[in-house]
Amino acid sequence: MEIAKSKLSMKSKLGKIIPYLYLAPSVILVGIFCIYSDVFSLIVSFAEWDGLNEMKFIGFQNYMNMFQDPNFLLSSLNTLIWVVGTLLIPVAIALLFAIAITHVKTQSFFKTVFYLPNALSQTIAGIILTTILSTYGLPHLLGVMGFDSLANDWLTVPYLNTLIMVVSSGWQGIGLNLILFIVGLNQIPKEPIEAARIEGAQGIKLYRKVVLPLLKPIMLIVLLMSLVNSFKSFDTIWVMTNGGPYRTSETLAVTMYKEAFVNNQLGYGSAIAMFLSVTVLIISWLLLRDTFKGEE
Amino acid sequence: MMKKFIFTLLMVASISILLVACEGSSEGSKNTVDYYSDLADDEPTVKKISEEIDLPIKFTGYSDGQAYQTAVSQSLGKENSPGIFKWWSGYRLKDLATTGQIADLTAEWEDYYTEAGINPELADAFTVDGKVYGAPLSVLYNVVFYNKKVFEEYNLSPPETFDDFLNIAETLKNEGVIPLAVKNDGWASFVWLQFFLGAYDPDLYTELVEGNVSYEDERVVEALSAWQSMIEKGYFGEPVKAVDQTKQFAKGDAAMTYEPPIFIKGLEDDYGMEANEDYGMFVIPSMDGTTKPAIFYEASPLVVSEASSQKEEAKEVLRELETKDAFEIYAKESKAAFVEGVKTGNEISDEINEIANSDDYILKLRYYESTPSAIVNAATENLWEFFYNPSDESLKKALENIQKVADEEEF
Amino acid sequence: MKSYNDRSRKNISIFLSIFAFLWFLPFLYVVINSVKSRKEYNLGEFWDLPKSFSIVENFVYVNDRIDFMMGFLNSLFYGAIATTLAILFASLAAYAISSLKIKGKMFWFMLIYSGTIFPFQMYIIPIFRMYSNVDLYDTKIGLLVVYTALCIPFCLFVLRNYFYSIPKELVESAKMDGASDFKIYLSIFMRMAKAPIAACFLFQFTWVWNDLLFGLTLSKSAEARPIMSSLSLLNGAAGTNDVPSALLAAIIASIPTLFIFLILNKSFNYGFPTTSK
Structure with missing residues (x-):
């Protein structure tokens, strides 16, 4: 009797542990690589370290320097431009295109064309667009055609180049979101739409009132994915302008990389990385916490 | 559809597993010496050298400077660190030497390199606290290249004086040709700093990089005012990508560039230009006309990892690399030479080597290596800002900002 | 409409x-x-x-300079295996978080999800140090594990969002029939999740294929080097560049990602019915 009881409690204990085993592979792998690296960077962010000599701990000095560094402030501003730009092109325009595509017969043709740049890596896409947009590319063509005032290297014009790069990365990155939106739109049940139409909803109003709310779950994925990636924008800028001229087109990720690996100030670079990550973490949490309500 | 997908997946997976299974161990024999370099392009050359001189070298090239630095700096102090690796001279070498993780090559210089005909003065660029830590891999002398066809078209010849140089620029500008092409690499603004300081007064340059003279010194301002007025007069092209700079020069859209001799490789390989036929070179004359003109050079050392299990073999290999025979092969491939008597097979490049080894010029280590990194970083960014917005105020502001960083540095 | x-x-x-x-x-x-x-x-x-x-000349040039085929096959290996493993692990975790009895669901979710928010550039040094200590630097298996780990967070995010929408009644009735948790995972969740799995596969395969950062840092030999790192070796020093050859290599290197898109394109129509609260 006693033995049977303890066996039972053993079993129920085991039963409580088993669900966690489902989590184990993911948690272990992410723990070893991501969490370990995050903690490593957190420690380094409190130190002065060139990657060669011993670390020297200096408390919050890196963080204090960061908020007084004009380069950091400018790159924060640039990062904001990237975030807004990403919400406009790869999200809003992707949605517009997706809606348009669901209205035409040659869906898969348009899908493929708009997805095409996405098959390229950001680096390759960046190299291609750099060639097209720099001295001997489009500006040269316009110069030959007589528009001399446009015939200079657009990517070396401070501030304008950030806008050009946002559009370029939109060209490259619209594909994934477009696919997700089309999937979402195709999945929307017909009944609520028909019902709304009978009530007289048409065009934009129909979309605003009925379709978009139904698209919310896909929207969440797209929005979060795009936001996270836009905060971390790096490859396109690194390839197209290297953050220049004179650091005017740097984003936080580029500033972080430059400080850490070009200027060999790993501590300062890590501090910027921590700032960036915490910002993204907070935004993610704000967007996601609703979906966990009532879960526990 | 899903079945097809799963099928494809399985196919890919099984092929891949097969591949891994076939992966043999690629470790060489015990005596092989690892040679890491961020000049991935050097691979065929190093292979050729190791075959012709019969050296057990295993070359590993990195195409990305930052990945390279990470790989090297994080493996130092370990037994499996590479025996030989390429590094930078000046303060970057100093940072590495202070860790105690690279081998002292002073004795090697005395016993072997100098014997083999390597100029002992070069050791200065690789010396930290009286010890030499590097063996020269390459020394690149920066000169002005000019497009001969363009010069001939407007009846121009290389300048004898600095005023000649200004007149040439004026003529070219009026003819619609970019006098001097500029490349937009983030670091590339400092070359103009040394260009003008070198022409103004080479000694002032030395005083400046050693921290004895302020960046706000009126002589520095005067030297750079010459740069400012040239920018304002439109003597410089707008900064473009390095490949586009070569293109501007090759097509004759720009007449001159300020570059090291490896610039020639692009002219030959990409555009089929010929030395003396299509392009020539000159050294910028000094402004006062009496001082010897200055030639700036960059020097890259090979260093040996102290903790590496290959340390002794690496030193032996280096003795063979630091010879005229080895440099001759390297020079032919890279189109740049620095050892007296070594030929590149290119007349212009050989001429550069010749004049640099003569007594008619003053040699100076370039700014990037002779100045603490923090100042270099501040200088390159601030000088670019000045270049894009040239004015008395912006020059003053740039120099002020650089000096602010310099004030906090130890020299 | x-x-x-x-x-x-x-x-x-x-x-x-x-x-x-x-x-x-x-x-x-x-x-x-x-x-x-x-x-x-x-x-x-x-x-x-x-x-x-x-x-032909351009391709010969590319092949002379780099081991194109080796890089191509390596990336195929990394892409296919790492993505598949990541989807497998992530789906198990997503299942646990969405319908098993565990405490702190949001905590576990955010823990794994946090793997995607940190800028990857800062992973280079810690992972490099770890790998050179355990001799995984410049090995296929080393890169494979890194890619698997880094693909998990995104897959978890998409799959949890989807699993969450699967009607609870389905699970309840399967439990009544005596199905085990694992059986429910296999026969209900995984079976219904074809479209999101296809999406995860497409996105993560593309990411692994196009990765340059980890390929550059964690490999040095052609045996382990992925395709994009191989391509970067085409970049010549000192402003020399064979642009046409590089473009050709870039086109060929982009075929697999496009190919997978074309294959998976139709499977998206299977449905992706996520619901929101």
């Missing part, structure tokens, strides 16, 4: 066609210039039509 008349449909088509053309333009540049010879490209204008057809 059927009642849209033909005229507005035609307008939409025109609107889309204009943009599709714009989207395709850069590719036109790539295709035209990838068949030119090096000198032809350098001396001519980028809009000139090719006079020569140097595809």
Whole structure:
């Protein structure tokens, strides 16, 4: 009797542990690589370290320097431009295109064309667009055609180049979101739409009132994915302008990389990385916490 | 559809597993010496050298400077660190030497390199606290290249004086040709700093990089005012990508560039230009006309990892690399030479080597290596800002900002 | 939405066609210039039509400089295996978080999800140090594990969002029939999740394929080097560059990601019915 009881409690204990085993592979792998690296960077962010000599701990000095560094402030501003730009092109325009595509017969043709740049890596896409947009590319063509005032290297014009790069990365990155939106739109049940139409909803109003709310779950994925990636924008800028001229087109990720690996100030670079990550973490949490309500 | 997908997946997976299974161990024999370099392009050359001189070298090239630095700096102090690796001279070498993780090559210089005909003065660029830590891999002398066809078209010849140089620029500008092409690499603004300081007064340059003279010194301002007025007069092209700079020069859209001799490789390989036929070179004359003109050079050392299990073999290999025979092969491939008597097979490049080894010029280590990194970083960014917005105020502001960083540095 | 008349449909088509053309333009540049010879490209204008057809020469040049095939196969290996493993692990975790009894669901979710928010550039040094200590630097298995780990967070995010929407009644009735948790995972969740799994596979395969950062840092030999790192070796020093060959290599290197998109394109129509709260 006693033995049977303890066996039972053993079993129920085991039963409580088993669900966690489902989590184990993911948690272990992410723990070893991501969490370990995050903690490593957190420690380094409190130190002065060139990657060669011993670390020297200096408390919050890196963080204090960061908020007084004009380069950091400018790159924060640039990062904001990237975030807004990403919400406009790869999200809003992707949605517009997706809606348009669901209205035409040659869906898969348009899908493929708009997805095409996405098959390229950001680096390759960046190299291609750099060639097209720099001295001997489009500006040269316009110069030959007589528009001399446009015939200079657009990517070396401070501030304008950030806008050009946002559009370029939109060209490259619209594909994934477009696919997700089309999937979402195709999945929307017909009944609520028909019902709304009978009530007289048409065009934009129909979309605003009925379709978009139904698209919310896909929207969440797209929005979060795009936001996270836009905060971390790096490859396109690194390839197209290297953050220049004179650091005017740097984003936080580029500033972080430059400080850490070009200027060999790993501590300062890590501090910027921590700032960036915490910002993204907070935004993610704000967007996601609703979906966990009532879960526990 | 899903079945097809799963099928494809399985196919890919099984092929891949097969591949891994076939992966043999690629470790060489015990005596092989690892040679890491961020000049991935050097691979065929190093292979050729190791075959012709019969050296057990295993070359590993990195195409990305930052990945390279990470790989090297994080493996130092370990037994499996590479025996030989390429590094930078000046303060970057100093940072590495202070860790105690690279081998002292002073004795090697005395016993072997100098014997083999390597100029002992070069050791200065690789010396930290009286010890030499590097063996020269390459020394690149920066000169002005000019497009001969363009010069001939407007009846121009290389300048004898600095005023000649200004007149040439004026003529070219009026003819619609970019006098001097500029490349937009983030670091590339400092070359103009040394260009003008070198022409103004080479000694002032030395005083400046050693921290004895302020960046706000009126002589520095005067030297750079010459740069400012040239920018304002439109003597410089707008900064473009390095490949586009070569293109501007090759097509004759720009007449001159300020570059090291490896610039020639692009002219030959990409555009089929010929030395003396299509392009020539000159050294910028000094402004006062009496001082010897200055030639700036960059020097890259090979260093040996102290903790590496290959340390002794690496030193032996280096003795063979630091010879005229080895440099001759390297020079032919890279189109740049620095050892007296070594030929590149290119007349212009050989001429550069010749004049640099003569007594008619003053040699100076370039700014990037002779100045603490923090100042270099501040200088390159601030000088670019000045270049894009040239004015008395912006020059003053740039120099002020650089000096602010310099004030906090130890020299 | 059927009642849209033909005229507005035609307008939409025109609107889309204009943009599709714009989207395709850069590719036109790539295709035209990838068949030119090096000198032809350098001396001519980028809009000139090719006079020569140097595809073979250009490919030979690429192959002389780098081990293209090896890099290609390596990346195929990393992409296929790492993505599959990541989807497997992530789906188990997503299942646990969405329908098993565990405490702190949001905590576990955010813990794994946090793997995607940190800028990957800062992973280089810690992972490099760890790998050179355990001799995983420059090995296939080392890169495979890194890619698997880094693919998990995104897959978890998508799959949890989807699993969450699977009606609870389905699970309840399966439990009544005596199905185990694992059986429910296999026969209900995984079976219904074909579309999101396809999406995860497409996105993460593309990411692994196009990764440059980890390939550059964690490999040094052709045996382990992925395709994008191989391609980066084509970049010459000191402003020399064979642009047509590089473009050609870039096109060939982009075929697998496009191919997978075309294969998976249709499976998205299976449904992706996530619901929101």
